[in-house]
Amino acid sequence: VPKDRFGVMACSVARTANIVADPWTLLVLRDLFLGLTRFDQFTRDLGIATNVLTDRLATLVDAGLVVREPYQDNPVRHDYHLTAAGKDLYGVVVSLMAWGDRHLAPEGAPLRLHHTTCDHPTTPVVTCSHCGDELDADDVAPLPGPSGRATPGTRVIAELLADRPPT
């Protein structure tokens, strides 16, 4: 299986999934959002094997989501920080959390979020950029985009969209 099998599909779900659709990767991102920065913090928090963590951090650095920076000389030590592109994944991570809170947390949520801007408890809601209402699959119609085409990953979808007006 080619490593970029998903990355070359004409689909933004596939391309994003190619980088982040892995439980360890998402948990490292979660920890970065929660303020952890160091290799040994990730290993202690997650119980992740060091070779696996090294691999996932390399994936995140290669994808431009995380930067590795020296924070100490003699000996040199490095820590990890989200880039702007990495921070832009916040909505994905908290949307996964919100779904888990609704469906997989019968004892109540493990963690709550407080929106400091409005000073209220918050639950992430995925909304329409135009009207602000929550997006429901039944109320959204897919249309072909400028780079839409048939590739592995979109062969039937491309046919379905072919007779709709381009955007």
Added chain:
Amino acid sequence: VPKDRFGVMACSVARTANIVADPWTLLVLRDLFLGLTRFDQFTRDLGIATNVLTDRLATLVDAGLVVREPYQDNPVRHDYHLTAAGKDLYGVVVSLMAWGDRHLAPEGAPLRLHHTTCDHPTTPVVTCSHCGDELDADDVAPLPGPSGRATPGTRVIAELLADRPPT
């Protein structure tokens, strides 16, 4: 590695990731949201091996996100539909898409979304349930939730949250 390693963590990101954090699983969900229902539609659309598709559909059915139903007798044939819990993942899937459109689609988005309710093109935005503003990682503070505790996956996080007021 135990199969439910992520499912038993006191973390809703980990529990959700345990089910959906796999590129093929996310693409099957995407196809279900786009209206595909049949095994042979998924294989033709995705170029996925039949044994892999069988495995991912079983995962989705076992997790209660998808139901398998007969649509024809003699011979009996089945198709696949999202449950209410599965449909509730729409925000996760379109948030992944929106990130890919912003960061991994230099030729423009492969697919556009039209919000039929307000009759405008839409981009998914992850917003605060209270004030409606977009959620930015820098403006959200994590607090301990009712089921928060130290498990593998939350050992450092539990310490960080221990001195904050419970919710």
